Amino acid sequence: MHREMIVVVSRDHAEALSDALLELGALSVQAEDADADTTDEVAIFAEPGEPVADNAWRRTRLITLLDPQQDSEGQALLDAAAAQCGLRGLPPAQFRDLPDQDWVSLTQSQFEPIPIGPRLVIRPSWHAPDATRLTEVILDPGLAFGTGSHPTTRMCLEWIEQCMPAGCSLIDYGCGSGILAIAAARLGAQPVLAVDIDEQAVASTRANAELNQVAVTAHSTRSGVDTPAQIVLANILANPLKVLAPVLEALVLPGGTLVLAGLLDRQVEEVSAAYREIPLQVFRSRDGWSCLVGQRPA
Secondary structure, rough: EEEEEEEEEEEEHHHHHHHHHOOOOOOOOEEEEEEOOOOOOOOOOOOOOOOOOOOOOEEEEEEEEHHHHHHHHHHHHHHHHHHHHHHOOOOOOEEEOOOOOOOHHHHHHHHOEEOOOOOOEEEOOOOOOOOOOEEEOOOOOOOOOOOOOOOOHHHHHHHHHHHHHOOOOOOEEEOOOHHHHHHHHHOOOOOOEEEEEEEHHHHHHHHHHHHHHOOOOOEEHHHHHOOEEEEEEEEOOOHHHHHHHHHHHEEEEEEEEEEEEEEEEHHHHHHHHOOOOOOEEEEEEOOEEHHHHEOOOO
C-alpha cells in the first residue's frame, strides 16, 4: 500500500518545493488549487504552449506519492525538501493511505477507442478491433502530442476522412505522434511525409507508423522540407502558424489544399490574414477551437 502526503504552500514556494521533493525520492507530486470550490478559487487559462498569466493559485496543495520505503519518513522528507528550498514554518503534513491498484489497467481504462466517422476509428492497442469500421489507426498515449481526443486533432481527422482525395501526396507539418499522417496513409494518401521540430515526435511517428504498417517518412524540420505536396496539414498553434505561413504556403502544390488547426476561434482572423497566397475558410469549429482549410489557386 502506498501513502500520499499533503501539504499546502504559498504560490511562491510550490514549484521549488515540488522539485525538491522529487529530487529527494518522491514518486510523484501533484499540484492543485488549495482554494478550489471556494470564493478564493483562481481560474488559470492559457493557450497550450503559451506562458500562463501571472495569476497562479494563491495557495497550492501539493500531493506527494511516497515510495513505500519512505512511508514512515514522510515528514522527514518534507522537512528536508523545505530546508533545501530555504523554507521555514510549513504546516505539518497530512497523510492518507492509497490502496494498491492495478495502475496499468486503471490508466488504460481511461483511453477508449475514438470513432471519427463511419470509416475511421483511433484505437489503443489494448482494445479489440472495431469490426464496424473499415479503417483503424492503432495509437497508444505517449510522450508526443496527438491521440485524437483533442478537438484540433479530431477536426483534422474528420477532414482527412471526409475530404481528402485518395492517392494524394501529403505533408504533416508538426506531426506529434504521427496520428494525422498515419490516418491519411491508411486512407490512401501516398507518399506521406511527417516532420516535427521535436526529435521525440519524429521517433514516435516512426514507431506508430511501423505499428500501423503504413509507409510514412518522418524526419526533423531541421533537415528541411523541399518537395511540395497536394495536401499540407499543420496542427500546431496560432503563433507558429502565422510565422510559418510563407513556408506552409510554398509547400502546397497548385490546386492543392492547406489544412490548419491548433488555433482558437478568436484567432481565426489573425491567422487567416497571414496567408496571402491561399484564402482560408473555417472548415469546422469545436469547443472554442477552429480548423481552417484553403485551396491554392491552380
